[in-house]
Amino acid sequence: MSPVIKKKRNKFTLPGKYLLMILSAVCVILMIVTFRTDLFEGPLRAAAGYVVVPFQKGIASVGGYMYDRAEEMGQLKAVLEENQKLKEQVDELTMENAQLQQDKYELASLRELYDIDKATSDYExxxxxxxxxxxxxxxxxxxxxxxxxxxxxxxxxxxxxxxxxxxxxxxxxxxxxxxxxxxxxxxxxxxxxxxxxxxxxxxxxxxxxxxxxxxxxxxxxxxxxxxxxxxxxxxxxxxxxxxxxxxxxxxxxxxxxxxxxxxxxxxxxxxxxxxxxxxxxxxxxxxxxxxx
Known part of the structure; x- marks a missing residue:
């Protein structure tokens, strides 16, 4: 007897992104139907509320979390930019201070030379x-x-x-x-x-x-x-x-x-x-x- 060859059935899989899109669409439809119309009353509306409200809360929580993180990232970026500007200002002020100190020393030296020049004015x-x-x-x-x-x-x-x-x-x-x-x-x-x-x-x-x-x-x-x-x-x-x-x-x-x-x-x-x-x-x- 020849062996019986069983064909392996291809398992149907739905990509995650499509599943998320479908669930989101269903949620939106249910929300509109439940809260925007008066077609369904009583148990059906209550059942829809049990399904939709937790899903809505989850989406709101995720959205709020993502918004907070985005806002924190924006604030962090602003702080880093401000910190870099402050560092550049400190470097500039440090260089200016060093130059002022050098100028001060040179000015004092030139004043001394001016004084000794006057004290020995008889000499060229x-x-x-x-x-x-x-x-x-x-x-x-x-x-x-x-x-x-x-x-x-x-x-x-x-x-x-x-x-x-x-x-x-x-x-x-x-x-x-x-x-x-x-x-x-x-x-x-x-x-x-x-x-x-x-x-x-x-x-x-x-x-x-x-x-x-x-x-x-x-x-x-x-x-x-x-x-x-x-x-x-x-x-x-x-x-x-x-x-x-x-x-x-x-x-x-x-x-x-x-x-x-x-x-x-x-x-x-x-x-x-x-x-x-x-x-x-x-x-x-x-x-x-x-x-x-």
């Missing part, structure tokens, strides 16, 4: 910018953007802040290197402005870095007229520095072991951690016997 000067410095945070030597093409010469005095920064030690066509007064091999004859007493100012990078001062000695002050806070300027007996340029202020004074001279420390008139612009005095000290 040229402005220059610092373009390089030594590897430390202290400007014991640095390079400026003016050179021999601009008339800069070796041993020309350089001003910064409120006083003497140093002198030119080497020159190129468009640059010059400056050795500051805080360098260890720097020595300057100075004068205490209040008494005209001379002293020797010696650079000391270590004392500047640790205490912000440079050393002086060889001060003759037998009558004890010199005191802390007195202003010290370059002396007219200096061989490489023009006279009358502010060096700083005496911060401490002591008697030397020989009881004949005094020594101590001077707070420089220049902030040697922050030098950006300088003035170069465009003349040289007339040659005198080299004592420094």
């Amino acid at each position: 000067k040229m402005g220059a910018r610092v373009i390089a410095s030594d590897s430390s945070n202290w400007f014991y030597s640095f390079t400026i953007d003016k050179g021999s093409d601009d008339g800069i010469q070796v041993d020309m005095n350089v001003l910064a802040g409120s006083g003497l920064a140093g002198r030119v030690v080497s020159v190129g066509p468009n640059y010059a290197r400056v050795l500051s007064i805080i360098a260890d091999n720097s020595n300057i004859y100075g004068t205490v402005l209040s008494t005209s007493a001379n002293l020797m100012v010696s650079g000391n990078l270590q004392s500047v870095m640790s205490d912000g001062v440079i050393r002086f000695d060889q001060l003759s002050d037998k009558e004890d007229k010199v005191s802390e806070g007195d202003k010290v300027v370059t002396s007219n007996i200096s061989s490489k520095y023009l006279s009358g340029i502010p060096i700083g202020f005496i911060s401490s004074i002591n008697t030397a072991p020989n009881n004949m001279t005094k020594w101590g420390y001077i707070t420089p008139a220049v902030d040697f951690q922050h030098i950006q612009e300088v003035l170069v005095i465009m003349e040289l000290k007339q040659p005198v016997p080299d004592k420094e």
Whole structure:
């Protein structure tokens, strides 16, 4: 006997979206028939109410939920956009604040240069910018953007802040290197402005870095007229520095072991951690016997 082949009947399935559409249509029809007409009364209308009302509530709940979520998403999008705008405003304000701080510092620096320019008005000067410095945070030597093409010469005095920064030690066509007064091999004859007493100012990078001062000695002050806070300027007996340029202020004074001279420390008139612009005095000290 040949085997009996049973044909598999295709099972009818209705896609979910069509089923939902049909149910929705039926619900709408029932709602219209039940609540908009008076054709059905009594049990039929009550039965329709049991079917339609829960379905209507479900659709209303789903619709309300979807509406709330859509509204929340809209609010979230608005909040995110506002947050991004605020971030951009904060970035702009941060940049503006940094620029204002830079402008404030540059303005203060230029005011100091203006004041020292007036205090040394007898000398012709040229402005220059610092373009390089030594590897430390202290400007014991640095390079400026003016050179021999601009008339800069070796041993020309350089001003910064409120006083003497140093002198030119080497020159190129468009640059010059400056050795500051805080360098260890720097020595300057100075004068205490209040008494005209001379002293020797010696650079000391270590004392500047640790205490912000440079050393002086060889001060003759037998009558004890010199005191802390007195202003010290370059002396007219200096061989490489023009006279009358502010060096700083005496911060401490002591008697030397020989009881004949005094020594101590001077707070420089220049902030040697922050030098950006300088003035170069465009003349040289007339040659005198080299004592420094």
